[in-house]
Amino acid sequence: MGVMRFEIHPPEPSQSWSDWPLGYISGVDGRIFATRVERDGNSLICKRSQNDSGKFSVPWPVPGFGRPVITTASLLEREQPYLLPLELARGKLSDLRDQAAAWELNRMAIPDAYKSVQQEAFRHFAKASSSQANPAAASEMANHAIRLAFEATEILMGAYTIQRMTSIRKTSxxxxxxxxxxxxxxxxxxxxxxxxxxxxxxxxxxxxxxxxxxxxxxxxxxxxxxxxxxxxxxxxxxxxxxxxxxxxxxxxxxxxxxxxxxxxxxxxxxxxxxxxxxxxxxxxxxxxxxxxxxxxxxxxxxxxxxxxxxxxxxxxxxxxxxxxxxxxxxxxxxxxxxxxxxxxxxxxxxxxxxxxxxxxxxxxxxxxxxxxxxxxxxxxxxxxxxxxxxxxxxxxxxxxxxxxxxxxxxxxxxxxxxxxxxxxxxxxxxxxxxxxxxxxxxxxxxxxxxxxxxxxxxxxxxxxxxxxxxxxxxxxxxxxxxxxxxxxxxxxxxxx
The missing domain is CATH 3.20.20.80 (Glycosidases)
Incomplete structure (x- = not known):
């Protein structure tokens, strides 16, 4: 059986987080595995029949954005638990930057406002990543990075929609x-x-x-x-x-x-x-x-x-x-x-x-x-x-x-x-x-x-x-x- 472990800090606010049972692990190809999620204090334990690397998805509270599903990057199984907010920030920023790069290659004009907010989000993520010895501080910075990543996402998606619809209305x-x-x-x-x-x-x-x-x-x-x-x-x-x-x-x-x-x-x-x-x-x-x-x-x-x-x-x-x-x-x-x-x-x-x-x-x-x-x-x-x-x-x-x-x-x-x-x-x-x-x-x-x-x-x-x-x-x-x-x-x- 495959087991993936996460920690949530600080423990007190996390007690009000009720969406953790909805989490699941998916493969690199997007296939979702049957997942059993258990919680012990500030530890989250995800069990499945496979032990390959995978991505963990879960609804996560983001100030100003509700409780959207966020997905980590692909993670290897290991004994040491991952810091969940940090890995969610890593996954969100990775998806965001990959999409922006793909659209830029297709000649989409990327707004300066997006670049500024995305860079600020990455700076907070980098600080969180280098502060894992202090999980509470790292979690706070990672959550800030997540919120900024969602702000950058709104800017990017708004620009994509406007540019695509403008093109459609001009050519059709x-x-x-x-x-x-x-x-x-x-x-x-x-x-x-x-x-x-x-x-x-x-x-x-x-x-x-x-x-x-x-x-x-x-x-x-x-x-x-x-x-x-x-x-x-x-x-x-x-x-x-x-x-x-x-x-x-x-x-x-x-x-x-x-x-x-x-x-x-x-x-x-x-x-x-x-x-x-x-x-x-x-x-x-x-x-x-x-x-x-x-x-x-x-x-x-x-x-x-x-x-x-x-x-x-x-x-x-x-x-x-x-x-x-x-x-x-x-x-x-x-x-x-x-x-x-x-x-x-x-x-x-x-x-x-x-x-x-x-x-x-x-x-x-x-x-x-x-x-x-x-x-x-x-x-x-x-x-x-x-x-x-x-x-x-x-x-x-x-x-x-x-x-x-x-x-x-x-x-x-x-x-x-x-x-x-x-x-x-x-x-x-x-x-x-x-x-x-x-x-x-x-x-x-x-x-x-x-x-x-x-x-x-x-x-x-x-x-x-x-x-x-x-x-x-x-x-x-x-x-x-x-x-x-x-x-x-x-x-x-x-x-x-």
């Missing part, structure tokens, strides 16, 4: 990507219709199989038909799906007797996919065929069974309408769930296997649900999001990104009771902070060549939904400031 007559929102029946209100017209060019229509076919063979298309008709009247591009939700409680209850039947279960699922696509052929040309296949939970299906089911449903969809675009949705695209040891494939490997077995996949739809647990994403900075998109771009297919983050830390009566707001971002979540997050993330995503669509996860907090306080409208029906991020992106391209 078209918008850099679709801007969409997953709709619900609140869209039919006058206020909802105006928001859709002003902020989005694409509408996502969800097909909840459990509601559409609650009993085998008995379909209720009423709500879906109304939404599709509304989108058509508004002349919006429609993205339909997911058709098959493979997450927990995602499939109709009447399928339970067939969960171990490897022949009949795919037949039922493919029949539903065939029925939906046939019914809306010509109206919907972009489809999310399945969702959460990489995580699972529905009917207790094994990873191998889910992989085969995703491939079968994709083949059925392509066979029904070869002219449409077909995506599969991936939850937790960083793969944090792998630390629990219940999954063999990383999210990237899961999609790569689908591409190798079925040549008709148009793209992958990534869920970035920041600030939620379980089955949400840990808080990340813009550099981590940028690098994630760059990795997924290696597949050579289109990327859609579905966004959600909360506008409040309070309980949400209409949200999935299993989902909780578990982290802040630059402070406790609020409508203003939620809007700031979208203002930074939406243009960054649209600046990426592989990203062809950015979607808001749901429209209104007034009806049952999965993620607390993530809608464009509050439960009382008033609009949230986050809509300005989408409105500005549409208007900005028109003016450019």
């Amino acid at each position: 007559r078209h918008a850099p990507g679709l801007l969409g929102c997953l709709l619900n029946k609140q869209t039919a209100t006058p206020a909802g219709q105006q928001i859709i017209r002003d902020c989005f060019d694409t509408a996502g229509v969800t097909f909840d199989w459990k509601s559409i076919e609650a009993s085998e063979g008995q379909y209720d298309w009423t709500e879906v038909d109304q939404l599709v008709q509304f989108c058509s009247e508004q002349r919006k591009i429609i993205r339909g799906g997911p058709l098959v939700q493979l997450g927990e409680n995602g499939l109709p209850d009447w399928l339970t007797p067939w969960k171990n039947d490897v022949l009949n279960l795919p037949s039922f699922v493919c029949d539903f996919v065939d029925t939906v696509i046939g019914r809306y052929a010509g109206l919907i040309r972009i489809w999310e065929v399945s969702a959460a296949g990489n995580i699972g939970g529905a009917l207790g299906l094994s990873e191998e069974h889910r992989l085969a089911l995703v491939a079968r449903t994709l083949e059925a969809a392509i066979k029904k309408d070869a002219d449409s675009q077909f995506f599969i949705r991936i939850e937790q695209p960083w793969g944090e769930y792998q630390r629990e040891g219940r999954h063999r494939l990383s999210p990237f490997q899961f999609v790569d296997a689908i591409i190798r077995s079925c040549l008709g996949l148009t793209g992958v739809s990534l869920d970035l649900n920041i600030g939620y647990a379980p089955n949400g994403c840990y808080a990340r900075d813009l550099l981590s999001i940028s690098r994630l998109i760059d990795v997924w771009s290696l597949l050579g297919i289109q990327l859609h990104v579905n966004l959600a983050c909360p506008s409040s830390m309070a309980h949400d009566d209409q949200a999935d009771p299993r989902m909780q707001v578990n982290a802040d971002w630059k402070g406790p979540w609020s409508p203003e902070l939620q809007a700031d997050w979208f203002e930074e993330v939406v243009p960054l995503l649209l600046a990426k060549p592989a990203v062809t669509g950015v979607f808001l996860q749901h429209f209104s907090d007034a009806i049952p939904h999965r993620y607390p306080h993530a809608g464009a409208l509050t439960a009382s029906g008033s609009s949230k400031p986050l809509l300005d991020a989408f409105r500005r992106q549409r208007g900005g391209h028109t003016m450019g």
Whole structure:
């Protein structure tokens, strides 16, 4: 068994740090190992089955930036414990400087402000590294280096986004990507219709199989038909799906007797996919065929069974309408769930296997649900999001990104009771902070060549939904400031 040890100083403030159980070790290739994290006072002990060198990732408190995940550089196992803040500072500065150097080689203008703050961060890191005989002092300087590194990251990422978007608007007559929102029946209100017209060019229509076919063979298309008709009247591009939700409680209850039947279960699922696509052929040309296949939970299906089911449903969809675009949705695209040891494939490997077995996949739809647990994403900075998109771009297919983050830390009566707001971002979540997050993330995503669509996860907090306080409208029906991020992106391209 491999063991990696860290120390945290001073011990007293570290007692309030509650995120340590979420840590995990990953390999140089990014694969996350099943990791068990234990704590003894100010010592952190990470255990895994492999004893190769690895990187330790953990949410870490950074003043002014919340508790984002930070990753160390690659570390060898050794008896002497590493000083955790120092190694987190080393890893963060290494990632930051590598990215700046890569962009500079591609003729990006690196701001002087970035260079100044980054150099100051490195000076504090150097002092911390040479002061390890006094762990408390070294930790204080390392934490200061981390905070400065995050400040430098914001400057660098802001410059990247501005330069990329300026280039796109000068060289292209078209918008850099679709801007969409997953709709619900609140869209039919006058206020909802105006928001859709002003902020989005694409509408996502969800097909909840459990509601559409609650009993085998008995379909209720009423709500879906109304939404599709509304989108058509508004002349919006429609993205339909997911058709098959493979997450927990995602499939109709009447399928339970067939969960171990490897022949009949795919037949039922493919029949539903065939029925939906046939019914809306010509109206919907972009489809999310399945969702959460990489995580699972529905009917207790094994990873191998889910992989085969995703491939079968994709083949059925392509066979029904070869002219449409077909995506599969991936939850937790960083793969944090792998630390629990219940999954063999990383999210990237899961999609790569689908591409190798079925040549008709148009793209992958990534869920970035920041600030939620379980089955949400840990808080990340813009550099981590940028690098994630760059990795997924290696597949050579289109990327859609579905966004959600909360506008409040309070309980949400209409949200999935299993989902909780578990982290802040630059402070406790609020409508203003939620809007700031979208203002930074939406243009960054649209600046990426592989990203062809950015979607808001749901429209209104007034009806049952999965993620607390993530809608464009509050439960009382008033609009949230986050809509300005989408409105500005549409208007900005028109003016450019």
